[in-house]
Amino acid sequence: MNLVVGVGLRAGTSYRELRALVGEAVAEAGGGKVRILITVDGRESEPGLQRLAAYLGAELQTVAPAELKRQGVPSPSAEVERLAGTPSVAEAAVLSTGAELVIDKRKSAQATAAVGRLASAPGYAPGERHVVHRVLAERRDVRRGFVDRPIPDDVLMRVLESAHRAPSVGLSQPWDFLLIREVGTRRKIHDLASAQRDAFAASLPVERRKQFDGLKIEAILDTPLNIAVTCDAGRGGRHVLGRHADPRTTWFSAAIAIQNLWLAARAEGLGVGWVSFFKPGEVAAVLDLPAHIELVGYLCVGYVEEFAPTPELVRSGWASRRPLSWAVHHESWGRRGLPGAEPTSIAADAERAEQTTAQTIARAELPRQVVRVVIGGDPADYLARADTLVVQIGDQPAADFGVLWRPARDAAEGVETGVELVRDLMLQGATELVVQVVADSDVAEAVARGLRVGARACGIGLRDEPVELPHSSA
Ligand SMILES: Cc1cc2nc3c(=O)[nH]c(=O)nc-3n(C[C@H](O)[C@H](O)[C@H](O)COP(=O)(O)O)c2cc1C
Known part of the structure; x- marks a missing residue:
């Protein structure tokens, strides 16, 4: 059984006391694997609690007092409310994870413990979950405001590792990452994008063209690094699991690798701009790609002055987000x-x-x-x-x-x-x-x-x- 143990404790509570309290509580609950040990924000630095988490092999999580207050607990305490600003820590912390309480809370001299059962494997702690949703919301396509700062190899390494961890059909991992820093190469790619920009502009009605003229659509020469993400549609040979009925899954996989790269880059403070003002074959020719390797995405990567809160196309009035x-x-x-x-x-x-x-x-x-x-x-x-x-x-x-x-x-x-x-x-x-x-x-x-x-x-x-x-x- 997957268990969550909530603990409320005074500063300095010993490991011995916590281990005895939690051990008894878990035994009373019928035993099981403690996945999460959870307490109120700030108490995670308690050495006794840290040692207990290590002993249990559990993840030590915390939750904010405001979140604890929101939980309807079976045994609220005025004393706890006075000390911690919430009527319950142990029980409320368990409930905040979505677990169901299985025993009455137990007390020792300095601490309380509550045990809950999780119906399924736990998600991340609220604070960590928030960071994941935050990076998804704050990822931006960036075309302006790049600064002159080189990208350290270890940062680039982390970004590429995240991209390379993407899911792929049959684990075929059809992507490759071609890193381009040479100005001469980037100039040639830039010329291709400029030609397509002109072609697109010429296809627009007059008013729309005026609006388009104010938009920047690439940062090929403004960034220290361009990355061509490619796809080998035959990667993995004949019997790639899941690809036989829908070959498009190969390209989906490569696109997901780009999204992973984009998100990891955002977390590192790196801006990424995806440029698609090309006929893919033209880029492949400039980069001298083998004939079986296709371009999926061309990315401009670099440090930026700021990340805008909303997409540039929204800010400029070109397009809106769909509800x-x-x-x-x-x-x-x-x-x-x-x-x-x-x-x-x-x-x-x-x-x-x-x-x-x-x-x-x-x-x-x-x-x-x-x-x-x-x-x-x-x-x-x-x-x-x-x-x-x-x-x-x-x-x-x-x-x-x-x-x-x-x-x-x-x-x-x-x-x-x-x-x-x-x-x-x-x-x-x-x-x-x-x-x-x-x-x-x-x-x-x-x-x-x-x-x-x-x-x-x-x-x-x-x-x-x-x-x-x-x-x-x-
Ligand atoms: C496949 C793809 C191709 C794109 N091509 C371009 C492009 O050529 N030029 C450009 O300025 N933005 C390009 N973008 C960025 C989009 O305009 C941008 O993602 C969208 O406006 C939403 O903004 P956000 O990414 O900041 O949320 C592309 C995005 C994707 C996913």
Whole structure:
């Protein structure tokens, strides 16, 4: 049985006393393996407690008084409250780990002990858990503010070790890390990124291009170290466990290694910027990679002045973060909501005007961005205009960034499709939609209806435009 032992103790309580108290408490609880020895913040430095943790082979954890106070304990004590600022230490500490108390708390002259049973292996202590969530929240893609400070080898080593610990399909570990410091090489890579930057800028509508001009998209020459993370799709040979049905898992594995690297770097105070303004083959050629090695990510790494609290694309108004409640579905696609909330369809959500997503997403002072949504029709007739997005609801079209395939199966799904599309476009900075329904079908009309409902809910302007057949003789 996995046990947690909570201990409240006065300063200087001896190891002998603690060992006897805890030994009896654990025996009364029926025995088991003590995984966690837990007490209030500050008492972890008590030598007796440290020795006891070592003797038990348990992790010594602490918890803040405020957290202890939140626990509803069976035997609160006014005396403990006076001394420790919480009515219980031992029992409350056990409960704070999610364990269930199994005996009444026991006392010795200087200490109290409570024993709890864990239904499963323990997680991290609250303080440590917090650090993990913190690094996830505070990781940033960094492109500016790099400082002239070399990266020590031991720091880089820790970062690469973390990357190399990533999960991988069949433990194939398909990644490699090519470290690039040579300025000459970085210049060539920089030229490739600049060319793609120009190509992307040229593809944008005028207003969006102005906005893009203010964005920095790489730090290839501003950082002392670039890392090309590659993937060998054949790593591990023929029978890699888990890869046979879905070869994409190889690339997923390499991408996860990058995320590990990114998080470890953040913890070390190193900024990382991922650059993808390349055709992967062009980079492979500059780096003279063997033909079977593919580029997954190109990273610019260095110390920075600061880590911004929010993504640069959010700060600049280019794009917004998608609310979690939009991304969580329960049991079947479209029943969305946060855990514990009643799932709802996005169409129903958008219909409830008082819960407008416009209130969820701050859209203050965004530059005007009109998107013309054409439902149905031949993309070739419409895509010459950079502001146009063609939504295809029938068979899958050829891949094109201007064409969105949304094969709604009936009118209800069509409405959902429309609402979702407005939400997506809003997150990418759209402030107005112009809608043209070219396809003559109930589903096409339903998508247009969804666009209207979604636009109202998102606080986006929408104008219907009559269909003008591009090559009509009229
Ligand atoms: C696969 C991938 C490619 C990216 N490519 C670029 C890029 O070429 N240029 C850039 O400025 N940011 C790039 N980014 C960074 C994203 O813009 C960034 O992750 C996003 O805006 C969220 O910001 P955050 O990472 O600071 O949370 C890329 C991110 C990923 C995951």
